[in-house]
Amino acid sequence: MPFYRRSGRIRLADTLGFDCLGYAGYLTEGMKGGLLHPDGIYAASGTEGVEEGDIVMLTSDGTVTVLWGANSSQNSLFVTKACNCDCLMCPQPPAIHDPQDLVRAEKVLDCLRSRSVKQICITGGEPTVLGARFLKVLERCSREHPEAAVNVLTNGKLFSDPEFAGKTASASNGKALFCVSLHSDIDTVHDRLVGARGSYAAAQAGIYNLAKLGCAVEIRHVISKGNFNRLKRFSEQMYSYFPFCAHYAFMGMEICGQAFKNFDEINVSPLEYRDCLEEAVMSMYRAGLPVSVYNVPLCLCSEKTRPFARQSISSWKNIFMSQCEECSKKDKCAGFFGTSAFLPGDLVRPFREDACDDSSACWG
Amino acid sequence: MYSLLPFQFGRVPARNVLVVNECGDHYFLAEEVFSSFIEHRMDESSDEFLDLKSKLFLYQDDPELSLQKIAARYRTRKSFLREFTSLHMLVVTLRCNQRCDYCQASSADEGASQFDMTSETAFKIVDMVFRSPSRHPKIEFQGGEPLLNWTVIRDTVKYAERKATETGKEASFVVCTNLTAVTLDQLSFLRDHRVSISTSLDGPQCLHDMCRKTRQGGATHAGFESKLELARGVLGNGSVNALMTTTAHTLGRMGEVTDEYLRLGMNGIFIRSLNPYGFAAEDARTLGYASESFVDCYLKSLEYIFELNRNVYFPEYFASLLFSRILTPYPTGFVDLQSPSGCGISGAIYDYDGSVFPSDEARMLARMGDRHFFLGNVLNDSFEDIFAGKKLRALTAGACVETTPCCARCVYQAFCGTDPVRNYLETGDELRSMECSPFCAKHKGVFNGLFRILKENDPFKLDVIWSWITKNRFLVERHENC
Ligand code: SF4
Numbered sequence: 001m002p003f004y005r006r007s008g009r010i011r012l013a014d015t016l017g018f019d020c021l022g023y024a025g026y027l028t029e030g031m032k033g034g035l036l037h038p039d040g041i042y043a044a045s046g047t048e049g050v051e052e053g054d055i056v057m058l059t060s061d062g063t064v065t066v067l068w069g070a071n072s073s074q075n076s077l078f079v080t081k082a083c084n085c086d087c088l089m090c091p092q093p094p095a096i097h098d099p100q101d102l103v104r105a106e107k108v109l110d111c112l113r114s115r116s117v118k119q120i121c122i123t124g125g126e127p128t129v130l131g132a133r134f135l136k137v138l139e140r141c142s143r144e145h146p147e148a149a150v151n152v153l154t155n156g157k158l159f160s161d162p163e164f165a166g167k168t169a170s171a172s173n174g175k176a177l178f179c180v181s182l183h184s185d186i187d188t189v190h191d192r193l194v195g196a197r198g199s200y201a202a203a204q205a206g207i208y209n210l211a212k213l214g215c216a217v218e219i220r221h222v223i224s225k226g227n228f229n230r231l232k233r234f235s236e237q238m239y240s241y242f243p244f245c246a247h248y249a250f251m252g253m254e255i256c257g258q259a260f261k262n263f264d265e266i267n268v269s270p271l272e273y274r275d276c277l278e279e280a281v282m283s284m285y286r287a288g289l290p291v292s293v294y295n296v297p298l299c300l301c302s303e304k305t306r307p308f309a310r311q312s313i314s315s316w317k318n319i320f321m322s323q324c325e326e327c328s329k330k331d332k333c334a335g336f337f338g339t340s341a342f343l344p345g346d347l348v349r350p351f352r353e354d355a356c357d358d359s360s361a362c363w364g
Numbered sequence: 365m366y367s368l369l370p371f372q373f374g375r376v377p378a379r380n381v382l383v384v385n386e387c388g389d390h391y392f393l394a395e396e397v398f399s400s401f402i403e404h405r406m407d408e409s410s411d412e413f414l415d416l417k418s419k420l421f422l423y424q425d426d427p428e429l430s431l432q433k434i435a436a437r438y439r440t441r442k443s444f445l446r447e448f449t450s451l452h453m454l455v456v457t458l459r460c461n462q463r464c465d466y467c468q469a470s471s472a473d474e475g476a477s478q479f480d481m482t483s484e485t486a487f488k489i490v491d492m493v494f495r496s497p498s499r500h501p502k503i504e505f506q507g508g509e510p511l512l513n514w515t516v517i518r519d520t521v522k523y524a525e526r527k528a529t530e531t532g533k534e535a536s537f538v539v540c541t542n543l544t545a546v547t548l549d550q551l552s553f554l555r556d557h558r559v560s561i562s563t564s565l566d567g568p569q570c571l572h573d574m575c576r577k578t579r580q581g582g583a584t585h586a587g588f589e590s591k592l593e594l595a596r597g598v599l600g601n602g603s604v605n606a607l608m609t610t611t612a613h614t615l616g617r618m619g620e621v622t623d624e625y626l627r628l629g630m631n632g633i634f635i636r637s638l639n640p641y642g643f644a645a646e647d648a649r650t651l652g653y654a655s656e657s658f659v660d661c662y663l664k665s666l667e668y669i670f671e672l673n674r675n676v677y678f679p680e681y682f683a684s685l686l687f688s689r690i691l692t693p694y695p696t697g698f699v700d701l702q703s704p705s706g707c708g709i710s711g712a713i714y715d716y717d718g719s720v721f722p723s724d725e726a727r728m729l730a731r732m733g734d735r736h737f738f739l740g741n742v743l744n745d746s747f748e749d750i751f752a753g754k755k756l757r758a759l760t761a762g763a764c765v766e767t768t769p770c771c772a773r774c775v776y777q778a779f780c781g782t783d784p785v786r787n788y789l790e791t792g793d794e795l796r797s798m799e800c801s802p803f804c805a806k807h808k809g810v811f812n813g814l815f816r817i818l819k820e821n822d823p824f825k826l827d828v829i830w831s832w833i834t835k836n837r838f839l840v841e842r843h844e845n846c
Pocket residue numbers: 083084085086087089090091092093094124125126154155194
């Protein structure tokens with residue numbers, strides 16, 4: 001690396017030498033650096049998790065956080081912890097906005113400038129509560145990375161303001177996919193799950209506004225005890241009144257954060273919702289809507305649902321049970337959230353090669 | 365506390381109430397539940413209550429979002445209006461090499477070339493076609509037997525292709541022919557210019573030949589079948605579609621008709637009732653039938669076709685179209701059954717002399733001496749005179765189910781349509797009460813049958829229905845592909 005380009009980089013080295021001078025920081029499993037060496041972390045363990053091109057954050061307490069994996073296709077820009085909802089199943093309980101989150105996200109964008117990036121996901125909390133600052137991040141993503149697929153994870157509420165939706169549409173340059181969570185076909189059910197009255201109406205009005213502006217929308221529906229018995233009606237409502245969306249996803253829950261706290265109120269076993277999920281998925285499939293199931297292991301899906309189940313859990317938190325080792329479908333299975341405090345391990349039923357359970361042949 | 369949103373209702377099947385809201389969403393309720401619903405004493409935690417809320421039959425608190433959703437779907441359903449006239453039918457000749465029983469009044473002798481359209485007239489029509497806002501104009505050549513005036517078809521297709529390139533529009537072409545006189549050269553031209561063929565097939569030989577005859581009264585089925593094979597050889601297998609006309613002869617033998625469609629490799633079948641105009645009164649007596657008998661046979665045939673679909677993908681197109689109206693939020697263009705009526709604003713027919721009419725029946729009426737629906741002539745009148753003139757405006761404004769007696773309160777309003785020309789033929793008035801009309805008897809009967817099928821909720825039938833609507837044959841598990 002030529003010297004003039006070192007100042008924005010962190011050097012990862014087995015041991016420090018002269019070639020480590022001039023960097024913003026270093027990371028080594030070897031000894032602490034000398035006077036001329038930049039501040040850094042030494043005697044680190046587990047550096048094999050860090051790869052060339054990763055964007056990392058070094059903290060004075062000695063932790064190294066990978067903010068952006070160069071070879072990962074699941075990178076996110078985490079812009080805020082704040083949210084205008086208070087979901088019973090939120091894996092990341094909302095908190096007041098910490099300006100550092102946004103600063104960090106913007107630094108990542110600085111580092112990414114002039115790199116080729118395939119995918120960027122803007123997430124939080126609720127990114128849109130940052131208003132103009134959110135628009136700026138979105139605008140940078142679409143302008144600096146025209147080739148990247150930009151996803152915005154949002155509860156959609158603020159797009160009910162046509163002016164804000166309009167500004168978002170222009171900031172996204174018509175390219176971003178807005179992944180809006182919608183958890184019921186009934187206003188009161190959705191509002192109870194997200195802990196804020198009026199959310200259903202605002203989110204649906206927001207989806208219409210985005211669609212009118214030509215923005216692509218994905219619907220994300222998290223399955224819980226509070227909504228699973230109306231999954232099919234949810235599908236029907238989507239087809240009847242929101243058939244223009246780019247994609248519809250039914251998602252298994254990650255049991256952490258609020259979801260763990262509210263476990264009894266919202267947890268439902270995949271076996272209990274299996275039939276409802278099948279009906280919902282088949283109703284969308286029949287009508288020709290692009291539908292997927294996220295975060296539900298194959299052996300907990302019904303046979304007809306299986307072809308729609310995707311490997312959706314970010315690799316860093318994706319785990320499997322010990323029984324899964326014998327399973328012939330493991331390489332296609334979503335597995336489990338390592339972050340979940342509760343795993344339905346006793347329900348897992350590995351597939352065997354020889355068993356004639358393969359339904360996908362008829363659903364090609 | 366809840367309030368009702370606008371809806372229509374009717375009792376289908378008996379002891380069940382079918383409710384349909386303003387934008388076409390439907391739901392079935394038991395009689396007692398329906399009463400409690402309209403009397404505002406429904407149990408607000410019941411599944412039915414939530415279903416009615418989800419499907420926009422009622423709202424709580426603020427109606428704003430519900431109305432926005434109804435409006436969005438309503439706009440989509442009526443969006444065929446934005447295209448304006450897209451189907452343009454050119455009667456390029458009245459001559460025909462056949463003389464079918466149900467067509468006597470409208471086909472002229474093979475030698476009567478005074479009934480041919482000239483290229484000058486045809487080009488004027490094409491100019492007019494491209495004046496319409498429609499981005500996908502469809503030009504359909506009809507007759508008589510249009511192939512008897514081949515040079516005009518050929519020149520018109522080429523001329524229209526040039527116009528399409530100039531205007532950046534996408535034109536498509538269909539020729540409606542009995543096929544018996546088609547030549548290899550003609551077929552090659554049709555293939556090269558992507559003109560599709562729509563032909564007529566009434567059933568197996570005996571049924572087909574009963575009505576479809578040569579001018580000397582001879583059989584036509586054998587000739588038709590060999591020409592069909594020739595046409596497929598040149599244009600490819602899926603290129604020829606057929607239409608059938610149900611007469612009193614075929615009415616009870618629809619199974620045989622369907623089997624013949626399958627045997628000849630047709631993609632599906634459109635079971636059409638007989639158009640009661642254009643033939644002499646004595647034929648009406650031998651060929652005609654009551655709407656009720658048609659409905660009966662139609663619904664039986666539909667059951668037969670559902671069974672066929674266990675083994676092969678084979679849609680009945682009329683059911684497919686109506687189910688698509690009932691089950692999807694999308695508009696379905698079907699000139700014969702929409703509101704406002706498609707007469708003139710979705711489809712128009714140009715007679716051989718350049719006279720423009722809002723529908724084929726209107727043209728027939730003019731041939732019988734009543735030019736009530738004559739909109740103008742392409743040789744003398746401008747696009748604005750014809751398509752934005754007082755006559756078509758008045759015709760369209762009066763032809764809406766929403767304002768037609770009976771239809772205005774009918775549970776099928778959202779899916780049905782009107783035909784002002786037929787009303788005029790039957791009563792001398794473009795608007796009539798639909799009570800006891802044959803038009804209503806047919807459609808109400810068919811809708812009753814289709815909703816009974818939906819109420820059955822048989823997963824196999826639903827898969828078949830959706831496979832027809834979405835043209836996705838893989839929705840039905842069949843023995844043929846496992
Ligand atoms: S899950 Fe709910 S509370 Fe958590 S960030 Fe998303 S919208 Fe906000």
